[in-house]
Amino acid sequence: MSEQRASSELSDRLAAEWSSALAQIASLSADLQAMMAASESTNADDEHDPEGSTIAFERAQLVAVLDQARGRLIDLERGLALVADGSYGVCERCGSAIGAERLLARPAARTCIECARSGSSSRR
């Protein structure tokens, strides 16, 4: 039995990040809904509202942040699925441990940084 499974510290961190990403998405969605409701009521009869473009810009930014948070959540969920089947933190190509820094940056990473570098040309 070799100790190749990710430390429980890492999977705890993953679970904690997952819940904070979920909370972030919930609060961003609420902000977005409030912003849309507000702009609907102010723009209803004034298409030339000078504030309109600012609101549109802010809304686009919020949507971008929300998209990013959702992508992060999906990554974290993939990581958690790997924890569940015991392959989290282990490179699927060479079987060595994936560095903690890489896992924190890319929770769904399935290959170590060396394999990711050498395999980047093979379209995976």
Ligand SMILES: [Zn+2]
């Ligand atoms: Zn590797």
